[in-house]
Amino acid sequence: MDYNIIKEKMDKSIENLKEKFAEVRAGRANPAILNKVRIDYYGTPTPINQVAGISVPEARMIVIQPWDVSILKEIEKAILASDIGINPNNDGKVIRLTFPELTEERRKELVKDIKKLAEEAKISVRNARRDGIDLAKKMGKDGEMTEDEIKQAENKIQELTDKSIDEIDKILSNKETEILSI
Numbered sequence: 001m002d003y004n005i006i007k008e009k010m011d012k013s014i015e016n017l018k019e020k021f022a023e024v025r026a027g028r029a030n031p032a033i034l035n036k037v038r039i040d041y042y043g044t045p046t047p048i049n050q051v052a053g054i055s056v057p058e059a060r061m062i063v064i065q066p067w068d069v070s071i072l073k074e075i076e077k078a079i080l081a082s083d084i085g086i087n088p089n090n091d092g093k094v095i096r097l098t099f100p101e102l103t104e105e106r107r108k109e110l111v112k113d114i115k116k117l118a119e120e121a122k123i124s125v126r127n128a129r130r131d132g133i134d135l136a137k138k139m140g141k142d143g144e145m146t147e148d149e150i151k152q153a154e155n156k157i158q159e160l161t162d163k164s165i166d167e168i169d170k171i172l173s174n175k176e177t178e179i180l181s182i
Helices: 003-023 069-081 104-141 147-180
Strands: 038-041 044-047 052-058 061-066 088-090 095-098
Touching (some): 003 104, 003 147, 038 069, 061 069, 069 088, 104 147
Antiparallel strands (some): 038 044, 052 061, 061 095
């Protein structure tokens, strides 16, 4: 039985969680929140990071400097149309995004949100476990595995699941600390 496929599914769940956590606006400026913002660049939806330099000069500010100044307005419109909740400041050369301080209430909301995201990742990992165990049982019915091999497979799959869930818990704990300690 190939455990790599199951481990790959679990790893993808963890990577997906990390990407979602990077997009959570935790009071610190993180360029990842712009990943989904696209502008119409010569008729093609293009990510901002492909038409501009993005930097973080301060903890709560992102500066977007387009390589072609003529698209400044397009970038500004795209940011306003997105749901990141920050008003861009355009000075004619660069766009500045200033992140406000988080209130205690907003931090608690963010923690609830990230806990939901982590739970979704755990569910995804458990689904991969279930699929792996189902495959082992099917192989047993087809005569490809003995009862002992099925038990060994179940134990190995459970071990992979436990490691993945522990990693998700660590990632959640780190993000929670980051949000609450800003």
